[in-house]
Amino acid sequence: MNSAKDLYLDLLKRCLANIIYQDPATLLGQDRPFDMHSRVEGHDWPVVAHTMIGIKRLDALHFCIEDVLDRGVPGDFIETGVWRGGAAIFMRGVLKVRGVTDRVVWAADSFAGLPPPNADKYPLDANLNLHLYKELAVSLEQVQTNFRRYDLLDDQVRFLKGWFRDTLPNAPVQRLAILRLDGDLYESTLDALTHLYPKLQQGGYAIIDDYGTIPACEQAVEDYRAAHGINEDVIPIDASGVLWRKETRGSG
Numbered sequence: 001m002n003s004a005k006d007l008y009l010d011l012l013k014r015c016l017a018n019i020i021y022q023d024p025a026t027l028l029g030q031d032r033p034f035d036m037h038s039r040v041e042g043h044d045w046p047v048v049a050h051t052m053i054g055i056k057r058l059d060a061l062h063f064c065i066e067d068v069l070d071r072g073v074p075g076d077f078i079e080t081g082v083w084r085g086g087a088a089i090f091m092r093g094v095l096k097v098r099g100v101t102d103r104v105v106w107a108a109d110s111f112a113g114l115p116p117p118n119a120d121k122y123p124l125d126a127n128l129n130l131h132l133y134k135e136l137a138v139s140l141e142q143v144q145t146n147f148r149r150y151d152l153l154d155d156q157v158r159f160l161k162g163w164f165r166d167t168l169p170n171a172p173v174q175r176l177a178i179l180r181l182d183g184d185l186y187e188s189t190l191d192a193l194t195h196l197y198p199k200l201q202q203g204g205y206a207i208i209d210d211y212g213t214i215p216a217c218e219q220a221v222e223d224y225r226a227a228h229g230i231n232e233d234v235i236p237i238d239a240s241g242v243l244w245r246k247e248t249r250g251s252g
Contacts, residue, residue, distance in 0.1 A: 014055075017039055017046070017051055017054060019040075026044070026045045045136075050089060053182070057087075058086075068204055071203055073201055074201055075103070076106060076173060078106035079091070080164060080196070081184070084146055085147060088147075095156065105156060105157050106173055108159075108171070108192075109140075109160075112139075115187070117129065117185065164191040180209070185216060189221060212240045221234075
C-alpha cells in the first residue's frame, strides 16, 4: 500500500504535468491536442501545465532528490531555466513532505525567455532562435504565483533573476546536492556548469534536460566534462534528459 507521502508526490507530478485535465499543447508554435505519450516523455509545450519536462524526467528528479536526502549529501537544489516553475515546485514539495528545513530550492531564470544566440562566441547556438517564442517567457511574478497555488512558496525558495552570465558567477549558493540544467543553448549550459558544477557535492546529481535533443547543449556538456576530467557515465532518462552522479571531489 502506498504511503500518504508517495500518493501526494505522485499526485503533485500529475498536476504539474497536467495529465489530470489534459490541456492541449503547442510545439514550436504549432497547436496540438493532448497526447499522453508526448506528455509523459516531455515532448510538448503544454498550454496550462506548469512543467514541460514530462513524467519520466519528474520521476528521475524524484529519485535523485530522495537519494541525496537518504544518503545525507549536503547542499541545496537548483534549477537553471525554470519556465513556469514546475520542476522547482516539485523539489520544494519533496523537501516539505520529508520535513527538510535546512535546504533551499534555487530557481534561476531570466524570467523573460531565452537570450538571443551569441553566434560569434558560441557558433553552435547560431540557429537556436528560441528567444523568438513568447511561450517560453514566463515572468517571475507568474512563477511565484504558481508556487503559491501549491502552498509551496516560502523562505526555502529563492530566485536568481537575469541572464546566467550575469547572475551565476556571484550567486549566493554555497553547496549543491541537485544541479538541474534546462538552458537549451550551448552558452546557457556552459555558464551553468562553469559556475555551479564546482559547488555540486560528491554524491550529488547533475541533471541535463536538453542533452538528447539539442546538439549544442550536448556539446557544451561534453566540452565541460572533457575539460575537467569528468568521467562518470552519462545515464539517459528519456530521449532528452540525462544525469550522472558526481563521484569525485574537487572543482571538476
